[in-house]
Amino acid sequence: MGEGLTLTLATEEAARCLLCFDAPCSQACPAGTDPGSFIRKLHFRNVTGAIRTIKKNNPFGWTCGVVCPTARLCELACSRTAIDKPIQIGKIQRFLVEHGWAVGFSPIKKAEIKKDKVAIIGSGPAGLTCARELALNGYDVTVFEKKEKAGGNLRYGIPTFRLSEKGLDREIEEITSLGVTVKTETPIEGKDGLTKLKEEGFKAVFLSPGLWSPVRLGIEGSDLNGVLSATDFLGAMRTHEASDVENLVRDKVVAVIGGGSVAMDAAMGAKKLGAKDVYVLYRRSYTEMPAEEKEKIQALNDGIHFFILTQPVKYSGKGSLESIVCRRTRLGDPDDSGRRRPEEIQGSEFEMPFDVAIEALATEPDTGLRELADLTWDNKTITVSDANLQTSLPWVYAGGDIVRGPALVVEAVADGKKAAEAIAQHLEGKGE
């Protein structure tokens, strides 16, 4: 994750800011982050005000400062880019939140909890943001989390070298300290699970369970030992199974299949756990890799080998993985994603010895979610109203990846805020 800025460095960076009229950066964040304000506040030594601006808008201000792909959001909009390079908005944001922690300044005050009970399913950034906003509005919020700890993808999807556990824990603790109850290891499952919540007195539900079912390559040999999904690999790194995955990859040759951020995390994670060599196998070329540019560069600098234009077609081994048969590809015409389609070259097969294969392809909703209630789905996402994130059941709202498909933390935060407002309107509109 690297060291953050100091007050002096942050002030110097803020001094580069052009303090734009109607700042473009402040219009570029899905979660409504207002760098135009908090950087101006820092510039004028109103440091507490800057922290307040960030934290009021986003309970995960620190997390977003660390993991947000600012280069294609606020920093892309930055006017300073036309002069030299954008202001390091993410870094300033991270610093300001950390500074608040260092000096003991906490801008968000607990509200009296005296309104209806609301249930939130899933404690990722969407769910916890919604929880905070409702709690600040006086609602009695319970967050149900299937896993051991709260945080969702922030904890089980992003490795600690990218997002420190300490910071994440602190932001979650700030939310729970506002009177939000988080029930971990409490999955809401089974047929009519939501109706049961209603019977328990919850007047509304926000569904933000995320996507936890990995899409698999499904090629021959997938059942061999040593072939696993990135979801399982990264998740295990954060649990009591951490030593198991460490034993799995230490001194081994590891293939990570895929070219997104998760693939980069898995590759760098394996390297940090002591893998001898890590290869990223990706079927298109470098520029089509969906990972952020800085993540790709970081992976390359970590010594990860990129095998582009490479399609795995078969895992081989006796009981455990021993090698992967791949085929070379070349790029054809663009597909629906706008990226050029990989076409396998017949007769180009080659076999590489590997001990471990981590598939980092995509994730889908857990199948059990469809049982919870009779909601309208659009293929792999829950259908909601764009205006208020309401599902086909008026007392059930949904947001985050379950609605958008794989999305950014800031987008999850945006959904949490939007849902909280809509739920409050819904409940208050009823005069309850």
Add this chain to the structure above:
Amino acid sequence: MKDLSIDFCGVKFMNPFMLSSSPVSNCAEMIARAFDAGWGGVAYKTLATQMTKIIHPSPRLNKYNNQACRMVGLQNVEQVSDRPLEHNLKDIKWLKKNYPKHIVVASIMGFSNKEWEILAKASEDAGADMLELNFSCPHMAIEGSGSKVGQAFDLVELFTETVKKAVSIPVMAKMTPNITDMNEPAMYAKNGGADAISAINTVAAITEIGLDDLIPKPNVFGKGAVSGYSGPCVKPIALRFMAEMAQNPELGLPISGIGGIETWIDVLEFLLLGASTIQVTTGIIHYGYRIVEDMMEGLSDYMEDKGFNSVSEIVGKALPNVHHTDEFDLSRQGVAEYDLDRCIGCGQCYIICQDAGGQALSWDAENRRPVMDEDRCLSCMACSFICPVEDMIHYKEMPKGWVRHDPEPMEI
């Protein structure tokens, strides 16, 4: 490299660059390194007799930062030299022996008429080329000294006269800016026999207050004080005093310019307004002696470029252009002109034109560009000062007869 030498009160300086009397000229070891770096002369840290014990307050300095811009100003409570007089005199002797072509000006401060005489003679005997009379330190811990003398004009004359009688080397009187008109004390110094004026000493100021303990800085064990302030922030004030003295035909003395000098451009501006040597401390406290290299090179290249053959040709060259404001030609007016092809759309111009200018700009939100109504432009040019795109906004003179539109009064 051009010949940068200049004659100052009959003393030949190899270049006009001097260390001023301060911590940067505290002893021979330091000054030798400064000479090696290129400085042509030094006003040696102010000598005092040992009849009064000198103890420096601790801590001595405080910075004045403007946002991320460090040390645009510096406040100090430094006193005159606390070294034994004989050590200082020995150092001056050593310097003159080892650096015979460099100019050593002994800065002195007496606490009585007799002390001024003693210090002047001792300095001359040690080999000092000139004297500088410190009438101007604004924070002497000894009552009735420093700028207290500089503000009591008859004492300026008296002590100058005493010194002049005691020595044959040229004498320069150093002025405090903590007065209204510097020509007054300068004339007293002249009447006392001064051969030159040096200005400005530090400006009495408070730079910063501790927000927790409410104590001004430097916080000397629970106490702050009004004391001397220097650095780039005081340069414009120093230049004003240069011009006012250099334009005074009655004064007619050479001036050693001091105040916030860091670059060759600063040096040049002092020269253009009548200084013929310049002195530096705060710039050295910020960056070290090395800055003189850029002063020499920059000044030399400027002279080459503009066809000056000696530094003395530059001295006072801008003085004919410094007028009273009532001499301006008000019939000529203009506006700010924008090269919008280069605009990056930050909109700072729009904000300040709305809040501090003539509301000549409106904002095209879709294209993120200012839209100019020339008839409302005050030609304050503030927009051009904050525009981040270099030279994007220019001054344009309007045709004779063009009339600016004033804002309409509100309907009641």
